[in-house]
Structure formats: structure tokens, C-alpha cells
Amino acid sequence: MDGPLHERIAADLRRRISTGELPVGTPVPSESQLTAQWNASRGPVRQALTALRAEGMIGGGRGKPPVVRRQALSQPFETFLSFSRWVRDLGRTPGQRTLEIARRPATAELADELDLDEGAPVVQVLRLRLIDETPTMLERTTFVEPVGRLLFDHDCDSGSIYAYLAARGVDLSTARHLMDAVAADATDSELLGVDVGAPLLRERRRACGADGGPVEYSDDRYRPDLVSFAVENSQRAQPALARNWRSAS
Amino acid sequence: MDGPLHERIAADLRRRISTGELPVGTPVPSESQLTAQWNASRGPVRQALTALRAEGMIGGGRGKPPVVRRQALSQPFETFLSFSRWVRDLGRTPGQRTLEIARRPATAELADELDLDEGAPVVQVLRLRLIDETPTMLERTTFVEPVGRLLFDHDCDSGSIYAYLAARGVDLSTARHLMDAVAADATDSELLGVDVGAPLLRERRRACGADGGPVEYSDDRYRPDLVSFAVENSQRAQPALARNWRSAS
Numbered sequence: 001m002d003g004p005l006h007e008r009i010a011a012d013l014r015r016r017i018s019t020g021e022l023p024v025g026t027p028v029p030s031e032s033q034l035t036a037q038w039n040a041s042r043g044p045v046r047q048a049l050t051a052l053r054a055e056g057m058i059g060g061g062r063g064k065p066p067v068v069r070r071q072a073l074s075q076p077f078e079t080f081l082s083f084s085r086w087v088r089d090l091g092r093t094p095g096q097r098t099l100e101i102a103r104r105p106a107t108a109e110l111a112d113e114l115d116l117d118e119g120a121p122v123v124q125v126l127r128l129r130l131i132d133e134t135p136t137m138l139e140r141t142t143f144v145e146p147v148g149r150l151l152f153d154h155d156c157d158s159g160s161i162y163a164y165l166a167a168r169g170v171d172l173s174t175a176r177h178l179m180d181a182v183a184a185d186a187t188d189s190e191l192l193g194v195d196v197g198a199p200l201l202r203e204r205r206r207a208c209g210a211d212g213g214p215v216e217y218s219d220d221r222y223r224p225d226l227v228s229f230a231v232e233n234s235q236r237a238q239p240a241l242a243r244n245w246r247s248a249s
Numbered sequence: 250m251d252g253p254l255h256e257r258i259a260a261d262l263r264r265r266i267s268t269g270e271l272p273v274g275t276p277v278p279s280e281s282q283l284t285a286q287w288n289a290s291r292g293p294v295r296q297a298l299t300a301l302r303a304e305g306m307i308g309g310g311r312g313k314p315p316v317v318r319r320q321a322l323s324q325p326f327e328t329f330l331s332f333s334r335w336v337r338d339l340g341r342t343p344g345q346r347t348l349e350i351a352r353r354p355a356t357a358e359l360a361d362e363l364d365l366d367e368g369a370p371v372v373q374v375l376r377l378r379l380i381d382e383t384p385t386m387l388e389r390t391t392f393v394e395p396v397g398r399l400l401f402d403h404d405c406d407s408g409s410i411y412a413y414l415a416a417r418g419v420d421l422s423t424a425r426h427l428m429d430a431v432a433a434d435a436t437d438s439e440l441l442g443v444d445v446g447a448p449l450l451r452e453r454r455r456a457c458g459a460d461g462g463p464v465e466y467s468d469d470r471y472r473p474d475l476v477s478f479a480v481e482n483s484q485r486a487q488p489a490l491a492r493n494w495r496s497a498s
Binding site for chain 2: 054056059060067070077078080112113115173174175176177178179180181182183197198199200201202206212224227228229230231232233234235238239240241244
């Protein structure tokens with residue numbers, strides 16, 4: 001990368017934070033370490049740290065050693081949509097355990113979300129998602145039938161469903177995400193390893209293709225001690241979104 | 250408003266939805282009603298309804314009567330920040346009950362969020378927020394002392410703290426919101442009227458002034474049956490944010 005030294009230092013720190021090399025909560029390398037690493041004077045190092053502090057990626061200051069506060073300023077559409085892609089970008093290992101894939105008639109609620117007639121066939125997948133083998137999220141995803149039928153020829157335990165569908169020409173281009181909280185039911189409890197009734201962070205997502213037609217509707221439930229959603233907004237700039245993860249323990 | 254008829258019809262429907270005149274879950278006026286109201290042919294009316302469907306503001310179709318699905322495509326910074334402003338924009342009545350306002354030394358966690366030294370004085374407000382007299386959210390807000398001290402001269406039950414502070418030159422310009430889920434504690438339970446341990450939607454917010462310095466840090470807990478947060482994103486456009494409300498019962 002070209003550009004002024006302070007920008008190169010800042011970019012390298014952002015990369016190390018976003019890949020998980022510097023996890024959230026850990027100390028940022030000290031000014032002395034950075035000046036040595038870059039063979040730089042304190043000026044550019046301080047400028048880089050000030051930039052990251054302004055972005056909210058690091059906290060501390062006023063004599064306290066700065067620590068990593070969050071992983072990303074904003075995540076692109078694909079990363080925000082795909083669990084596998086997001087986890088790999090963190091430098092972690094995504095995992096999945098498919099518990100069920102079924103063709104069923106759409107309920108009234110699902111028909112409304114997917115612009116189908118009630119009773120039209122849909123394909124439903126119940127899948128546990130893991131980060132470094134820790135159960136982190138349980139997804140209940142419903143696909144419109146022409147897309148969902150592709151999954152019967154796919155090993156859903158092999159990785160990203162989105163990557164598989166994209167390779168077959170299913171292009172998701174917009175999504176709406178509704179965030180709220182829900183009490184864990186018996187299935188959530190068993191698979192996520194939490195008590196029945198424990199609070200879970202729920203994301204209900206409706207994703208549409210390039211033609212605007214709905215392709216999938218999902219109810220994803222996250223362990224809130226591991227995952228949160230971050231939104232940044234301001235008077236002047238466009239909002240930024242990120243899904244955050246922190247390691248258990 | 251000028252412009253093609255179908256755009257004027259769509260804009261009017263957006264206005265009626267965003268003000269709560271057409272609440273979420275209610276039927277959209279029929280094609281016949283709209284053609285009569287606008288003295289229009291079916292073409293522009295259908296174009297307007299198609300536009301709102303593509304934006305996700307209305308659902309249904311395929312012979313089913315369309316219903317209002319959500320209130321806003323995106324909310325401006327101020328509306329997303331201020332509970333009072335948001336509720337008034339819904340056409341509802343915001344309320345507040347201040348339970349405590351206190352000057353205290355900052356804990357280590359708050360000092361880090363507000364870029365203060367641990368033990369520096371901060372002002373904390375515990376306030377119950379209501380929509381049409383229904384307890385909806387409990388906020389635990391911590392202000393840096395030079396801002397918080399202004400609140401000792403203010404009746405926090407009289408309305409928006411943000412409007413009061415803005416009138417005194419406190420200009421909030423950026424905010425970071427972390428969304429997750431949390432179990433209701435005894436205070437949440439008593440004030441929000443939910444069981445201890447019930448899932449609540451939590452928003453932790455850090456808002457900064459025009460100079461980038463932190464002004465407040467808040468832990469806001471919402472009844473998830475009443476409020477959710479909506480995020481829209483796509484491959485092409487900037488993300489959009491909204492706080493959604495639906496009436497109890």
C-alpha cells in the first residue's frame with residue numbers, strides 16, 4: 001500500500017483487528033512497539049492511533065493503554081449476510097450441523113414474507129452454526145421452492161449455502177434484518193447449550209434476488225454473550241453495519 | 250408535491266404509513282379506494298403499490314389484500330437517537346418517568362466508554378420511557394459531567410433530554426449502537442412489567458459530539474414484543490436503519 005506512513009500504519013492495524021489477529025478486548029501494540037515495527041517516529045504512530053480511536057475501533061487513551069473495541073467499521077453486504085464468510089473474515093473457523101431439511105407447505109406468515117400463496121411448497125433448513133466448534137447461532141431458514149430444491153443436491157454441512165447458491169446463479173441483492181430478543185425454546189436450549197427461557201438475540205431476515213422477489217426468510221437466534229450487532233450513524237455520513245463476535249470466556 | 254401521479258400517490262402512502270395513520274399490520278387502501286381518492290386510472294395506482302412493495306413497506310399481493318409491513322425506509326440520525334422524537338413521528342405520545350438522577354464516580358467500564366479516568370464524576374439518569382402510557386423501554390444513561398450537570402436544572406419528566414441539551418449547545422453528531430439480548434433484572438421487571446429473566450432487546454449506545462468526544466453512554470432495554478430494530482442493506486445502496494414499534498395487543 002502506498003500513501004503517507006500514518007495511513008499505512010492505520011490500515012495495517014485495521015487489517016490486524018478485522019482478521020482477529022488483534023481480538024476485541026486485547027491491548028493495541030504500544031507506541032514504542034509500533035515505532036520499532038515501522039522504524040517510524042512517534043508522530044505518524046500517534047496519528048494512526050488517533051484515527052482508529054475516532055473510528056471507535058480502539059478505546060482507552062488518557063494514559064490508559066488502548067484496547068481493541070470492535071472489529072470493523074462496516075461490513076459489506078455479503079459478509080453481513082453469510083455466516084461462513086463473516087467467520088472466515090474474523091480469522092476463525094465456521095462450522096455447521098444440519099439437523100433437518102424439509103419440503104413443506106408455507107404457513108400464512110411465511111407465505112406473506114415470501115409473497116407466496118399459503119400452502120405453496122417451500123424448503124426449510126434447520127442448521128446449527130458454530131465458531132471454532134462453539135455453538136453460536138441456530139438458523140431456521142425457509143427458501144422459495146425453486147431455490148430450496150437445489151439444496152437437496154447439496155451437503156449443507158459442507159459450508160456456505162449462499163456460496164453454493166451463488167454458484168448456481170441465485171443472486172441475493174437486498175436484505176431486511178429485524179433485530180429483537182426472544183426466549184430460548186427447547187430446541188434452542190438443546191442445540192445452543194443455554195437454559196430454556198434464556199434471552200437470545202434474534203435476527204429475522206428476508207433476502208430478495210436481483211429482480212426484487214423474495215428468495216429466503218430466516219429466523220436466526222444468536223447467543224448474546226457471543227454475538228451482537230453494531231450500527232453506526234451520524235448526522236452526515238451513511239450508516240454502517242457490523243456483526244460483532246467475542247470469544248467465549 | 251409535483252412529479253408523475255404514481256410518485257405522488259406513493260409519497261402520500263409513505264407519509265400516511267410513517268405518521269402511523271396507517272399502522273403496521275393494517276390493510277393498505279384498495280386499488281378502488283385509491284383510484285377514487287386520486288381520480289386516477291388503475292395504472293398509476295398499481296405503479297405506486299408496486300414501488301411500496303419493492304421497498305418492503307407493504308406486503309401481500311397475489312390476490313391477497315396488501316398490508317402495511319413497516320413504517321419507514323430509514324430514519325434520520327435524530328429520530329434514531331431520540332425516543333421522544335421517534336414516538337412523535339409515529340403519531341403516538343411519548344412519556345417518561347425519571348426514577349433517579351445522580352452524580353457518581355465512573356466505573357472502569359464507563360470510564361473506558363466515555364474516555365474518562367476511572368472515578369471521574371459522571372451523571373446517571375434512570376428513566377422509564379412510555380408510548381401511549383405503556384412502559385416500553387428502560388434507559389440507564391450516563392453523561393460526562395459538564396453535560397450531565399445541565400440536567401440538574403431540568404425536569405427530565407418534561408420531555409426529550411436531547412432537545413433540552415441541543416438548546417444548550419450540546420450537539421450530538423455520531424453514535425454507535427450495539428444490539429443484543431439480555432435477561433430482565435429486578436428493576437427491569439418491576440418497571441417494564443415483565444418477569445425477571447424475560448428476554449429484553451438491549452441497545453448500548455455511545456454518542457459523541459461534533460468534536461468526536463464521547464458525551465453519553467446508555468444501556469436501553471426494550472420490551473421485544475413492542476420494539477425491534479430494522480436494518481436494510483444491499484449490494485448497491487447504503488444501509489438504512491429504523492426503530493420499529495408495534496402496538497401491544
